[in-house]
Amino acid sequence: MPHRPSTLLVNPTVTTRPRFPLSLLNLAAALDRFGDSHIVDGNIDRDLVAATLAAAEKQHYDAVGIGIMGGPQVAPAIAVSKAIRQHYPSMPIIWGGYFPTLYTDTTLAAPYVDYAVRGQGEESLAELVSVLGRGGDREALARIGGLSWRRDGEIVHNPNRSFQRGDPALVLPYEKLGDPDKYLASTFLGRRTAVHQASIGCRFRCTFCGVAAMFGGATSLPPTERLERELGYLKYELGADSILFYDHNFFDREQDMIPMLEIMARLEMPWWCFARADALLKLSESTWELVRKSKLRMAYIGAESPSxxxxxxxxxxxxxxxxLAVAKLCQRHGVIPEFSFMLAPPVNTEEETELTFEFIRELKRINPASEIITYIYTPLPEGSKHEKDRGKHPSAPLLDIHGNPVVFPSTPDEWTQRRWVDYACHADAPWLTDKLRQRIYDFVTVLRCRYPTVQDMRSPRWAKRSLSAMASWRYRHRRYDHPWELDIANRFVQLRKPQITGA
Structure with a gap:
C-alpha cells in the first residue's frame, strides 16, 4: 500500500479577530488528495506553540508547513519552528507564503527552516511532502518547481512554478477548523461576516506590493459555478450573512466581473472588496446597476498619492x-470608497506628505463619506521583486535619516525587530524624521476623529459625534499640531483603526 503523507499546517498568530485561514484551507484541500492534513490556527489557539506540539504528539507527521505573511506573523512563526526543532528534530519544517517568497535567502538563513516554498504552494507543497515521505531523494527535490532548499550547505533555488489557475472542483475543508462561528465576525456589513477569496493575483506591479512579487502580474478568476458553490456554502451551511472579499483586485475587466456580480445579486449578501479607480470608472451604467443589486457596501481603492x-x-x-472622479462616482451609486494613501516617500518626503494631506481634504470635500487609510510608503527591496521585474525599473537607492544606505535584515529573527515589523506593515520607514512622524500622527488623529469610520461598531454613536465636534475646528483651520484633547478623549473612546484591525 503506497504511503499517504501527513502534514501539520500552522497559521501563526496575527490578529485577535479570527478569519478563515484561506491559504491553509487551500493547501489542505490539495494535500488531502494524496494524504491527510491537520490545521493549527494561532488566531484561535492563542498558545500556538503548545497547540502545535499537542497536535504533533497525537500522530506522526511527515512535515510541518507554516504559512507566513510577514510583519507580526514572523515572531510566532519563529517560536513554533524552534519548538518543533527542539521536540521533533527530525521533522522537516517548511515555510511558505509572502515572507519566504519575498525573502527566500533570509528565510533559509535560519537553522529552524529546512525548505521554503515560493509563490503558490498547493502543488509544490504536495510534491515536497510526498518526496519527504519517501525519504527526501535529492534528485526528486530538485524537480519541484518553486522550492528553495539546502544541498550540502548551499541554498538551491529551483525554477519558479508556472502560475496555477486553480481547480474548479476544489472544495475547501472548512470542517478542519471546528466551530465556524469562531470565524464569523460582527462587522458593519452584517452580524456574521465571513471572508472569502475568489480570484488571485493582479495584473499590475506596484513597487510596494507583495502581490506583484508573489504572482508577477498573473491573475485568475474562478469559474462562476465554483464561486456560487462556495458562497452558497458560507451562506446556507455556515450561516454567513455578508462577505469580505480578500481578492487582490476584485474589479478587473468588466466582462469578467458581470457573472460574479450576478451571483452576488442572487445571494443578497452585503460585501466589501479591493478595487481600482480606473476599473470602476470604466463600468457601464448597466453594470453599476448590477453592483447596486449585489449589495456592494464598500470598495477599498489604492489611491496612494496625489502626484x-x-x-x-x-x-x-x-x-x-x-x-477624484471615482469618489464622485461611488457617491452616486451608494458605494463607500475606502481610499488608501502611501505617505512619506523616500524622495521629497515632507513635500509629498503635505500634498497628500491636502488631496485627502479635497476627497472629503467631494465625498464626505469617503474613508481614508494612511500608510507609510515602504518599497520592496530590489531582490524581493518578482524575477520578471528585477532590474527593469530600479528605484533610487534607499537612504536612512542619516543618508546611509538602508540595509534590510538577513535573518527572520532580525525581521522581528519593531522597526522592521513596522516597515513590513507600512507603519514606519528609516528615512522618517521624528518631526514628520509626529506630523503624520497628528494629522491622522484629527482626521479620524473628525470623520470616524463607519466600520467602528464598538464606539457609541454619541462618542463618535462628540469626537467629531471636538476635532472640527482643528480640521477646518488645519491646526493639526499636538491635538492633546483628542488624544485624551481617545483613551476613553478608542476609535477603531481599519489599517490595523482590518475591515
Missing amino acids: GAMLKEIRKGTRPDQT
Missing part, C-alpha cells in the same frame, strides 16, 4: 484625477 509622477514611479497605473 502623477509618484504614481508612475511606483508603477500604480492610475492618475490622481481618476481618484
